[in-house]
Structure formats: structure tokens, C-alpha cells
Amino acid sequence: MERRRRSRTRCSPGSRPNPDSVRKLMDGMQTGRAEMLKLEQDQNREMASYLTPVQQAAYQADARAVMQRVGELRMQRREGQGWAEDGDGLVAGNPPRTASPGDLSSGCSSGSE
16 A cells, blocks of 8 residues: 555646656565465355355455445545554544445355355
8 A cells, every 4th residue: 555655646637756766666565465366366265164165155245345334434534534553542533434244245155146
């Protein structure tokens, strides 16, 4: 995430990005994506030993929903909404929305089908 932020800053209008620096950032982002893919593949192989394919699909859908929600909360925080840190811990701005069970539903049911 830090690499993306630096890339946006260096390539923003009015800036003169250093091509070598931008290439290095882009290579780092690609390496990070490759590492995440490998981690996900390793995790899927491990889960296959104790979850059924339906359970794996439900888990992956729920994990994507959680990660999307985390991204939304980060965006709100960056925009000055939600919770913020004041050095002594978290202080309330507009409290974050609490996820309800329906927010994380995967569309896959783990019941009998």
C-alpha cells in the first residue's frame, strides 16, 4: 500500500517523476502481488486438507468481503471520517459502521445442497 501511495505521489500532475524510481516502485508492487498470490495458493492447498470445496469457496468469499470492508474503513479514515489516532489511542470521529451478518454473506451456503 505504501508503494502505491508513493507511486501516486511521484506521478501526480505537476511532478517530475524519476523513471528509475517509478520503475523500482512498480517492480516492488509486482513482487508484492506475486508474494500475495503465492501465500493464497499455499493457504488454499492447506485448507484443502480440512475443508470441502464448498467450504473453501465460502471462506474465500467471506475473506474477500472482509478485505473489501477493511479497505473501505481505511479509505474513510484517510478521508478524515471514522476513527482516528491521537497518540494516546483511538478517538471517535464518526464511529465506523458495525458489520452486520448480512454484510459478510458470501452467497454460498454451507448447508445441505
